[in-house]
Amino acid sequence: MKKQQIYLDYSATTPVDPVVLKAMTPFFSKKFANPASLYKKGLEAREALELSRLTIARAINAEAGEIIFTSSATESNNFALKGVAFAHLPALRFGMASKSRGKHIIISAIEHDCVLASAAWLQKQGFELTIINPEKNGVIDSQKIKNALRPDTILVSVMAVNNELGTIQPISEIGKICRSANVYFHTDAAQAFGKIPLDVRAMNIDLLTLSSHKIYGPKGVGCLFIRKGVKMEPTMHGGGQEFHLRSGTVNVAGIVGFAKAAEIAVATMRDEQQRISGLANKLIAGIKSTISNVELNADVQNKVPNILNLQFSFIEGESLLMLLDLNGIQVSTGSACSSEKLKPSHVLMACGLRPEQAHGSVRFSIGRFTTEQDIDRVLEILPKVVNDLRKISPLK
Amino acid sequence: MKKQQIYLDYSATTPVDPVVLKAMTPFFSKKFANPASLYKKGLEAREALELSRLTIARAINAEAGEIIFTSSATESNNFALKGVAFAHLPALRFGMASKSRGKHIIISAIEHDCVLASAAWLQKQGFELTIINPEKNGVIDSQKIKNALRPDTILVSVMAVNNELGTIQPISEIGKICRSANVYFHTDAAQAFGKIPLDVRAMNIDLLTLSSHKIYGPKGVGCLFIRKGVKMEPTMHGGGQEFHLRSGTVNVAGIVGFAKAAEIAVATMRDEQQRISGLANKLIAGIKSTISNVELNADVQNKVPNILNLQFSFIEGESLLMLLDLNGIQVSTGSACSSEKLKPSHVLMACGLRPEQAHGSVRFSIGRFTTEQDIDRVLEILPKVVNDLRKISPLK
Numbered sequence: 001m002k003k004q005q006i007y008l009d010y011s012a013t014t015p016v017d018p019v020v021l022k023a024m025t026p027f028f029s030k031k032f033a034n035p036a037s038l039y040k041k042g043l044e045a046r047e048a049l050e051l052s053r054l055t056i057a058r059a060i061n062a063e064a065g066e067i068i069f070t071s072s073a074t075e076s077n078n079f080a081l082k083g084v085a086f087a088h089l090p091a092l093r094f095g096m097a098s099k100s101r102g103k104h105i106i107i108s109a110i111e112h113d114c115v116l117a118s119a120a121w122l123q124k125q126g127f128e129l130t131i132i133n134p135e136k137n138g139v140i141d142s143q144k145i146k147n148a149l150r151p152d153t154i155l156v157s158v159m160a161v162n163n164e165l166g167t168i169q170p171i172s173e174i175g176k177i178c179r180s181a182n183v184y185f186h187t188d189a190a191q192a193f194g195k196i197p198l199d200v201r202a203m204n205i206d207l208l209t210l211s212s213h214k215i216y217g218p219k220g221v222g223c224l225f226i227r228k229g230v231k232m233e234p235t236m237h238g239g240g241q242e243f244h245l246r247s248g249t250v251n252v253a254g255i256v257g258f259a260k261a262a263e264i265a266v267a268t269m270r271d272e273q274q275r276i277s278g279l280a281n282k283l284i285a286g287i288k289s290t291i292s293n294v295e296l297n298a299d300v301q302n303k304v305p306n307i308l309n310l311q312f313s314f315i316e317g318e319s320l321l322m323l324l325d326l327n328g329i330q331v332s333t334g335s336a337c338s339s340e341k342l343k344p345s346h347v348l349m350a351c352g353l354r355p356e357q358a359h360g361s362v363r364f365s366i367g368r369f370t371t372e373q374d375i376d377r378v379l380e381i382l383p384k385v386v387n388d389l390r391k392i393s394p395l396k
Numbered sequence: 397m398k399k400q401q402i403y404l405d406y407s408a409t410t411p412v413d414p415v416v417l418k419a420m421t422p423f424f425s426k427k428f429a430n431p432a433s434l435y436k437k438g439l440e441a442r443e444a445l446e447l448s449r450l451t452i453a454r455a456i457n458a459e460a461g462e463i464i465f466t467s468s469a470t471e472s473n474n475f476a477l478k479g480v481a482f483a484h485l486p487a488l489r490f491g492m493a494s495k496s497r498g499k500h501i502i503i504s505a506i507e508h509d510c511v512l513a514s515a516a517w518l519q520k521q522g523f524e525l526t527i528i529n530p531e532k533n534g535v536i537d538s539q540k541i542k543n544a545l546r547p548d549t550i551l552v553s554v555m556a557v558n559n560e561l562g563t564i565q566p567i568s569e570i571g572k573i574c575r576s577a578n579v580y581f582h583t584d585a586a587q588a589f590g591k592i593p594l595d596v597r598a599m600n601i602d603l604l605t606l607s608s609h610k611i612y613g614p615k616g617v618g619c620l621f622i623r624k625g626v627k628m629e630p631t632m633h634g635g636g637q638e639f640h641l642r643s644g645t646v647n648v649a650g651i652v653g654f655a656k657a658a659e660i661a662v663a664t665m666r667d668e669q670q671r672i673s674g675l676a677n678k679l680i681a682g683i684k685s686t687i688s689n690v691e692l693n694a695d696v697q698n699k700v701p702n703i704l705n706l707q708f709s710f711i712e713g714e715s716l717l718m719l720l721d722l723n724g725i726q727v728s729t730g731s732a733c734s735s736e737k738l739k740p741s742h743v744l745m746a747c748g749l750r751p752e753q754a755h756g757s758v759r760f761s762i763g764r765f766t767t768e769q770d771i772d773r774v775l776e777i778l779p780k781v782v783n784d785l786r787k788i789s790p791l792k
Contacts, residue, residue: 114634
């Protein structure tokens with residue numbers, strides 16, 4: 001008999017919702033035309049594209065013309081940072097950086113790898129970088145952003161919800177600070193969308209990243225909200241698609257799926273987060289009552305319920321992950337992207353954990369298809385597995 | 397009754413082959429895991445990814461580790477040019493460009509917009525650019541490439557098959573010239589793959605671009621072949637996927653579809669190009685016998701059969717396109733990407749056509765699902781439509 005599989009890694013990626021797949025399917029083989037084509041079939045594809053754009057825009061209180069479709073949150077984050085940076089490059093080149101805006105970027109230490117790596121690359125190109133550490137609870141203090149602003153700061157990038165801890169960042173406050181200082185504010189909202197309300201106007205956001213595959217849409221699709229008026233240099237050059245900001249034949253089927261997924265995510269958010277909160281509370285209460293020396297990483301008051309990052313003393317996260325996998329339960333240590341590196345999480349380290357504490361941490365992320373029975377099963381298996389690992393642990 | 401639709405714009409994009417869609421489908425909602433995840437379901441996705449990589453590699457005589465998946469040919473072409481350019485940037489910065497390799501790039505004038513625009517952007521960043529015009533028949537003279545080489549040339553980029561004319565470029569010759577001169581050679585093979593044999597070893601190709609949606613695979617997927625040893629700077633920074641050369645969660649379903657499409661394209665190439673050649677010959681003979689003042693743009697001896705670019709005197713291509721569309725026939729003027737611009741094709745202009753000749757040109761592209769009956773129908777409608785347009789033409 002095939003073992004029951006319990007997927008608790010929804011923050012790494014999600015299955016495509018069958019409703020989403022159904023919405024996408026006609027655009028593969030029937031309504032397949034290139035939306036840039038002039039004939040009616042092209043128009044049909046273009047209409048689907050523009051309707052999708054409107055759906056995404058409405059979900060974050062943006063205008064349709066402010067949504068640029070990309071291939072992923074990684075591309076959107078690269079585009080946000082490099083697009084703003086390169087748009088400011090002439091000033092830098094002509095030596096005006098010290099007088100006008102020019103070369104300083106602020107990010108947080110708990111950003112996703114793609115923000116960190118894009119920023120590091122820009123530093124190599126001559127830009128200057130300030131990295132703000134989080135508080136111990138995994139939340140960025142907006143005052144520290146304010147204090148780091150310089151006359152030549154061009155961009156602040158702080159994610160909305162951290163992917164490893166689930167901590168909600170004070171993006172409204174940071175937005176306000178940046179708007180007052182006339183500095184662009186970008187937020188990576190890949191983990192926030194469908195989990196917390198997002199309003200780019202009320203929150204003073206200039207650039208915002210979304211991902212399809214984190215919200216039960218297909219992989220290979222994302223978007224960047226670019227507020228009207230923001231100066232951006234394209235990073236993908238070519239045929240001039242997406243308002244001349246992001247070239248390349250538009251992935252209509254993927255985008256239609258992304259929009260359908262966004263529509264569902266927004267419509268079900270309140271009820272779904274409440275349901276997931278119940279499951280998360282049950283999981284954590286069950287764990288605390290059966291396993292000793294376990295800590296929740298991150299401020300419980302200031303996080304989305306769907307992510308639980310737990311620190312188990314005396315064991316290694318990877319071993320726990322493997323043993324749970326043998327029992328049909330999928331969880332992760334850190335983000336999926338960096339899982340192959342086996343380095344301690346940069347997020348947990350930035351929060352002040354010691355390497356062995358970071359290594360002993362595992363992320364459980366709950367999602368749309370998680371049931372009460374799944375949690376029961378985890379509570380049945382997890383204590384045993386932790387106990388077995390601790391018995392043989394050299395760390396005790 | 398719904399009008400019969402005859403799609404003759406396969407070079408703009410293709411429908412996903414039902415066999416391809418079937419191969420992709422399990423990876424949306426069932427085998428959906430992130431291939432970077434450590435558990436078994438992640439491994440399952442990783443295996444599908446690596447099998448796909450091997451399939452694509454074999455199709456062009458590359459090794460699996462030389463295939464980097466991207467979101468499109470546009471991304472691959474951007475990556476090829478900028479990746480090589482930025483890898484040479486340190487030499488440029490430290491003033492060694494004149495002594496060592498550094499800042500000179502050669503492309504052809506008939507490249508796709510994404511190559512032209514990437515090269516132009518690099519020029520803005522301080523690189524130097526030589527653009528080689530084609531001969532009147534739409535083919536690049538490899539000697540002109542050779543003559544344009546300089547001691548500081550770092551890259552030559554010439555496409556394998558032109559997307560508007562179907563002309564086959566002498567990439568083997570250019571490959572040989574570049575290899576002798578120790579200069580990287582990139583070819584955009586988006587329109588060549590599945591149409592002519594490609595062998596990166598025999599042809600001395602260092603970088604080669606492929607696209608999924610041109611070969612009955614899904615949109616939003618492409619790849620760049622990077623020969624082992626080629627120095628490349630990533631352009632998409634982040635989690636380190638794709639051998640640390642192209643970050644972003646991997647689009648497994650799309651890639652599986654791409655590989656299946658590639659497999660079919662290679663297996664059926666010979667028979668299919670023969671069948672299409674027959675249809676093309678029938679179309680062109682029929683047109684020549686019923687319509688006066690019509691010319692085939694491009695050397696008939698040196699082109700793929702699936703693309704026919706025809707110049708109709710006294711009429712505008714866009715008008716012809718619209719009237720054919722009303723009759724259920726889809727064709728295009730120039731490439732889909734630039735169709736919204738209504739400028740005369742840069743490819744035709746580079747071949748020496750006058751603007752009115754370029755404007756009077758229309759591309760018919762034949763594909764997998766084109767039938768003999770489709771061609772009959774076109775031959776029935778086209779002469780009438782051309783005649784009607786000429787009657788009211790002010791150009792006569």
